[in-house]
Amino acid sequence: MAAFKRIVILTGAGLSAESGLATFRDKDGIWSKYDISEVATPEAFARDPAKVHDFYNQRRRGLRLAAPNTAHLALARLEREFPGQVTIVTQNIDPLHEAAGSQRLIHMHGELLKALCAHCDARHPWHDDLSTEVACPSCGRAGGMRPDVVWFGEMPYRMDEIYDLLAQADLFASIGTSGTVYPAAGFVREALTAGAHTVELNLEPSEGTSLFAEKIHGPATQVVPQWVERLLANAR
Numbered sequence: 001m002a003a004f005k006r007i008v009i010l011t012g013a014g015l016s017a018e019s020g021l022a023t024f025r026d027k028d029g030i031w032s033k034y035d036i037s038e039v040a041t042p043e044a045f046a047r048d049p050a051k052v053h054d055f056y057n058q059r060r061r062g063l064r065l066a067a068p069n070t071a072h073l074a075l076a077r078l079e080r081e082f083p084g085q086v087t088i089v090t091q092n093i094d095p096l097h098e099a100a101g102s103q104r105l106i107h108m109h110g111e112l113l114k115a116l117c118a119h120c121d122a123r124h125p126w127h128d129d130l131s132t133e134v135a136c137p138s139c140g141r142a143g144g145m146r147p148d149v150v151w152f153g154e155m156p157y158r159m160d161e162i163y164d165l166l167a168q169a170d171l172f173a174s175i176g177t178s179g180t181v182y183p184a185a186g187f188v189r190e191a192l193t194a195g196a197h198t199v200e201l202n203l204e205p206s207e208g209t210s211l212f213a214e215k216i217h218g219p220a221t222q223v224v225p226q227w228v229e230r231l232l233a234n235a236r
């Protein structure tokens with residue numbers, strides 16, 4: 001294995017599934033029980049904010065019982081011990097990477113534990129339920145507080161930074177993602193263009209599995225710690 005210097009790791013719901021957080025796109029996932037257009041779009045929020053708040057309040061409460069698993073912990077260890085740059089770009093809105101100790105972390109789809117004020121654009125850490133009555137701690141106005149998550153039809157966060165990282169990466173790993181949601185599903189092509197080695201770690205082959213040079217299939221809590229161990233052993 002080559003000596004890598006810049007690793008970019010894309011993570012998705014499959015990583016947090018083993019922490020007890022439901023995935024969105026599996027056949028028993030959240031989107032099999034809810035209609036995206038009713039709970040996860042700017043239009044839905046404009047039409048029925050209470051319904052959207054209820055949906056995200058349930059997700060936020062669900063975090064109380066969730067803890068990082070061995071895969072999250074292994075990725076935090078990789079960042080600490082690898083003699084190069086390790087950046088995690090996550091599609092997950094849960095806080096399990098940071099709870100595991102990861103620091104170079106980009107939440108491209110936002111964070112469930114933050115609220116965003118539509119009136120003044122202020123962001124605040126948020127652990128309680130949101131409602132249309134909640135006032136913004138910055139501007140004092142009510143009615144504009146929303147979960148700081150990227151809804152369908154909105155632009156994911158920090159994309160320029162992510163594409164710069166991909167253009168410089170020599171190893172790109174995709175962990176626990178369905179490979180169906182763009183722009184994240186296109187990151188592997190960016191990494192290949194940059195000449196990076198590419199590896200998919202997923203429970204089963206994803207939609208984009210044929211694009212990856214290396215594929216490791218199995219539960220994240222098994223395959224991710226083994227992969228991290230191998231990367232660290234080869235770096236010594």
Ligand SMILES: [Zn+2]
Pocket residue numbers: 117118119120121122136137138139140141
């Ligand atoms: Zn405000």
